[in-house]
Amino acid sequence: MTAPGLVVAAHGRHFIVETPEGTRLTCHPRGKKSDCVVGDRVRWQPTGSGGEDEGVIQKIDPRRNLLFRQDEWKTKSFAANLDRIIVLVAGDPMFSESQLTRALIAAEDAGIDVCVVLNKADLPQAALARERLAPYRAMGVEVHDCSIKHDAEAARALFGPLLAGRTTLVLGPSGTGKSTLINLMVPEAAAQVGEISTALNSGRHTTTTTRWYWVDRPAGTALIDSPGFQEFGLQQIDVQRLPRLMPDLRAHIGDCRFYNCTHRQEPGCGVRAAVERGDISPSRYRIYGELFDELSRSSHR
């Protein structure tokens, strides 16, 4: 007999599974493979010897979606069964447009709703960050502003409805305010972290583990915090599909003379014409070129 559960933390081959009653236990995957991720709905069984608080994951329920990144050597999953991704950025440290673009492409490819929140709006550097986000707003990405630390009330008013009733993954570079956000929105955040760290025996709280936090368990509101934003490989994406995963480029690919235009040097390219007119930002086109090279290199290996 197996019981249902939700994976709320993953650390190597150790997982924490939460039962529908809210009890948490450490589980290990059956066999050698450990392909469970946070957000997975699983079927588990108590281990014979380990007592009540240990189990074996027998089966993973089919996933609605999976956000992952892939470099040349390995695939790393962020989380599964997401309703939304929030990319949290700031002007200090200034976010990288390349990382932001990679996150948006991965979300688009996985079919997951995504929005961008600019934190630390109180800092003078926010002005430049806002300017760098203008092309993203223009292409239809939802972009919000906040100051989680200095205007907690407004931040609560923003994140409350954004998160309500959903499973949201928060991604963002280090130092942007992810922990500050969790402390704002998650009741007893420290306790939830401590409980998980003890169970996983991982000691430190930061950056090594993906964690699920209940913002409001009865309402089904949850936040997932995940490391790994820095090295966002997109090797899973076929280079031909790349322009279609970038909404500002996608809007112009119908204007290209050649159906298989790469939008790099072909004559009669609608994308390049849009760049020249200023309808596509130069930085987005530059990032497209960099990703194009990166993904073409790998497919010729």
Ligand SMILES: Nc1nc2c(ncn2[C@@H]2O[C@H](COP(=O)(O)OP(=O)(O)OP(=O)(O)O)[C@@H](O)[C@H]2O)c(=O)[nH]1
């Ligand atoms: N000025 C300003 N500082 C903020 C704001 N929100 C968070 N900070 C500060 O930014 C720093 C980093 O915040 P964290 O919440 O630790 O950032 P993080 O994204 O969790 O960083 P990692 O743990 O390294 O991934 C802290 O010193 C916060 O106090 C804000 O709205 N404005």
Ligand SMILES: [Zn+2]
């Ligand atoms: Zn073209």
